[in-house]
Amino acid sequence: MLSPLYTQIDRTLGADPHFGAADAIEARNIARYRLGLTVLARRFPDAADRFERLGKADDAVLRPFLYDPVLRNAFEDDLLALENHRDDPSEFAAHLAEVDLDAEDGLGPCERLMTPRRRPWASRGVGWVWTEVGPESAGRPLARRLEELKDGTFADMRGARRISPDEELVAGLSRGAELLAELLPYAGAGVFPHISLVGLARAESDDGELYSLSGGDPLPSALFIAPEHLRDPWMTAEILLHEGLHLKQFDVLRTGSLVADPGHEIEIPWRLTPWSLTRVLAALHVYAHMVLFFAAAGEAPAELRERFGEPPVTEDVGVPTPGSRAAVEGGYTTSAERAAYLGQQALEVHGGALTPAGRRFVEWLMDAAASLAPSVRANVAREPVPSSAPHVPQPDPRGYRKIEPVAVCPLPEQGQLLAFAPDTAKFHWLNRHAWMIYALCDGRELAALQEQYAQHTGSDPAGLASGLAGLVAAGLVEPVVG
Amino acid sequence: MPSQTVEMPQMRVADESAPSITTDAQYERAWVPPYLAPGGAAK
Numbered sequence: 032m033l034s035p036l037y038t039q040i041d042r043t044l045g046a047d048p049h050f051g052a053a054d055a056i057e058a059r060n061i062a063r064y065r066l067g068l069t070v071l072a073r074r075f076p077d078a079a080d081r082f083e084r085l086g087k088a089d090d091a092v093l094r095p096f097l098y099d100p101v102l103r104n105a106f107e108d109d110l111l112a113l114e115n116h117r118d119d120p121s122e123f124a125a126h127l128a129e130v131d132l133d134a135e136d137g138l139g140p141c142e143r144l145m146t147p148r149r150r151p152w153a154s155r156g157v158g159w160v161w162t163e164v165g166p167e168s169a170g171r172p173l174a175r176r177l178e179e180l181k182d183g184t185f186a187d188m189r190g191a192r193r194i195s196p197d198e199e200l201v202a203g204l205s206r207g208a209e210l211l212a213e214l215l216p217y218a219g220a221g222v223f224p225h226i227s228l229v230g231l232a233r234a235e236s237d238d239g240e241l242y243s244l245s246g247g248d249p250l251p252s253a254l255f256i257a258p259e260h261l262r263d264p265w266m267t268a269e270i271l272l273h274e275g276l277h278l279k280q281f282d283v284l285r286t287g288s289l290v291a292d293p294g295h296e297i298e299i300p301w302r303l304t305p306w307s308l309t310r311v312l313a314a315l316h317v318y319a320h321m322v323l324f325f326a327a328a329g330e331a332p333a334e335l336r337e338r339f340g341e342p343p344v345t346e347d348v349g350v351p352t353p354g355s356r357a358a359v360e361g362g363y364t365t366s367a368e369r370a371a372y373l374g375q376q377a378l379e380v381h382g383g384a385l386t387p388a389g390r391r392f393v394e395w396l397m398d399a400a401a402s403l404a405p406s407v408r409a410n411v412a413r414e415p416v417p418s419s420a421p422h423v424p425q426p427d428p429r430g431y432r433k434i435e436p437v438a439v440c441p442l443p444e445q446g447q448l449l450a451f452a453p454d455t456a457k458f459h460w461l462n463r464h465a466w467m468i469y470a471l472c473d474g475r476e477l478a479a480l481q482e483q484y485a486q487h488t489g490s491d492p493a494g495l496a497s498g499l500a501g502l503v504a505a506g507l508v509e510p511v512v513g
Numbered sequence: 514m515p516s517q518t519v520e521m522p523q524m525r526v527a528d529e530s531a532p533s534i535t536t537d538a539q540y541e542r543a544w545v546p547p548y549l550a551p552g553g554a555a556k
Contacts, residue, residue: 069515086515111539248542281542288538309541388535433519440515443523450519457536463522465532470519488526498532505534 033214036402037327043399044320045217048445050283050392053224055445059286061090062440062449063458064097064106069438070451071109071121078124084132095139095157098227101176102126102140103251113456129173139227141177144168149196151204155212156223160204161230163195180250181230188241191234194258204229204256207267210339214268214327218320222275225282227252231261238352245274247281254278264339265328272324276317287460289389295381300372301351301363308381312392315373319396319407321348321366326403367404370396374407423497427510431499432474434509441466452506459505464488468498472508 033041048055068086072079085096096102105123112119130140139157142148146165152158164174185191194200212220232255234241245254254274260266283289289312296305306314328342336342347364351357363369374397382390401407438451448466450459461469471483484495502508 066515107542114539284541285537287535288541290538290541293538293540386535387533437517437519438515439517439519441520441522446522446524448519448522460535462533463524464526465534466519466522467526468532470521487521494532501532501534505536507534 033327033332034330037323037330040323040399040402041215041217041219041327043395043402044323045215045219045221047395049287049388050395051218051221053221053279056279056282056286057094057224058442058445059447059449059460060282061093061097062442063285064093066438066440066449066451066458067106067110070113070456071106071123073436074109074113075121075124078121078127081124081127081132085127088132091137092135095137095142095227096130098157098225098252099139099141100180100228100246100251100253101173102130104180104248105176107248107251110456116456126173126176129171140173141228144171144174144177149201151201151229152208152212152223155208155220156226158223158226158229160196160201161193161228180246184244184246184250184253184255185232185234188234188236191232191241193255194231194233196231196258200231200258200261203261203264203267204271206264206339207261207271210264210335211268211271213335214331215272215323218323219268219272222272222279225252225278226254226271226275228254230255231258233257243270243274245277251281252278265342269321269324269343272320273317276320277313280313280316287388288386289392290384291386291389292384295384297373297376297381299355301349301355301357301369303352303355308377308384311373311377311381312389315370315377315393315396318348318366318370318373319400322370322400322404322407325366367400367406370400371404371407374400423493423500426477426480426496426499428477429511430474430476430480431472431502431508432511433469433472434507450505450507455506457506459507464494465498465501468495469502469507472499472502474511476511 045051065086068082072082085093102123105126109121109123126140134143138148142159144164145159145162147162149160149162150158151160168174181193208223212223230253232241241257242260243254243256256270260270290308293307293309295308297308297311298305325343325346331342346366348366348369349364351363357363363372374393377385377393378390378397385393397407434453436453440449442449446463448461448469450461450469452459467487468484471480481492481495488494499508
């Protein structure tokens with residue numbers, strides 16, 4: 032049993048509806064997937080039947096498809112082609128044509144290729160182990176594509192070799208997952224729904240040997256671990272948390288951007304080369320959680336120590352690169368020190384480059400880490416970043432109508448509407464205020480729109496003007512002409 | 514479930530300060546570097 036403070040921080044990190052709660056993040060991703068299937072069905076009429084069938088499936092059936100690394104990569108490639116107005120054939124349709132949609136075995140398409148099939152945390156998520164592709168499946172396009180995506184992920188490393196796990200290694204994954212979920216029932220257990228493929232691999236680069244890695248769009252929902260780190264459940268738990276958090280963040284990013292200006296680079300005292308702001312947020316996300324992980328591990332109850340052995344005695348998370356400022360002057364070896372630096376840089380120095388959600392993300396992590404590590408100052412630069420108020424144009428008196436074809440997916444339990452803009456092929460997330468204004472844009476004149484708006488909100492009419500301007504900018508509505 | 518019509522939200526909106534419309538960005542969807550052994554430079 033953790034102390035009340037640790038339990039509270041575990042809840043803060045694992046239950047935040049925007050960034051922490053796996054079920055809420057998944058619900059948004061499922062909505063995006065269903066709407067994406069609708070959009071792709073329009074774009075590729077020959078595959079529309081299969082897209083629509085999958086889109087109408089229950090969440091439990093749909094989930095292994097959504098998180099399948101090959102299908103997800105192809106789905107995102109199709110959406111990207113649409114967004115970039117390219118006429119590529121649908122790779123997603125080609126792979127989906129290979130799959131038996133009636134199997135109803137709860138397996139994802141790539142998982143179904145594996146022999147034997149192993150789920151190391153079956154009660155916590157759809158994660159499965161890359162064991163071996165059965166000989167009858169090795170020549171299938173799906174299997175070849177999985178190999179290609181894996182090879183691409185390791186392309187910059189030397190001696191990369193995937194390892195076929197034996198039962199002992201699979202058991203090591205299960206032990207590490209069990210420990211993580213029991214130590215941190217919210218933030219720890221909450222990473223598992225975001226993990227699909229779990230592979231084992233060895234590789235190295237000029238910077239050292241591989242511990243682990245996780246994929247973004249090039250190999251979605253996948254992580255790899257060096258098999259040596261499955262002997263100690265504490266190390267396995269730390270790595271699963273680390274990489275699982277990256278995969279969770281990728282799922283968060285699909286439903287809302289954190290960085291508005293990707294051009295910012297940040298000096299890192301313990302490294303020689305600067306990091307992008309996006310990478311800084313990814314590292315902060317992990318380090319803030321590691322502050323809790325090491326604090327909780329240090330006070331792990333006797334029962335966990337008996338089952339899993341003694342926890343790590345050091346909070347050091349890495350050695351500064353030789354030649355870096357930290358290597359010369361010392362410091363920046365613990366999660367707390369690094370989280371403090373990264374959070375301060377993201378908020379104080381580069382806060383203007385974050386989206387409003389990005390600022391909330393950093394503040395949420397800083398607040399949690401500061402509760403355990405006073406060196407992480409949680410109260411830095413909370414004032415809004417000074418900026419000139421955006422000019423909101425006067426609404427058009429002729430009124431507004433939705434740009435056709437309309438494609439939306441409501442999430443009333445989260446107070447959000449997901450809407451697809453047909454001309455830009457982008458997904459937009461509307462809060463209930465913007466949702467209400469969008470609903471009212473049915474071609475009526477502005478005076479009637481204002482009257483309805485006042486009846487429903489009682490808000491300042493400035494909200495209507497800014498909402499309409501936002502909807503026009505997003506490509507969801509247009510002034511009524513003619 | 515997806516729809517081609519936009520129904521009014523069935524909840525109050527007066528408590529929200531402003532309309533908000535967000536989207537995602539291609540540049541945030543790549544990947545993060547591997548986690549290398551201590552002494553390495555990626556973590």
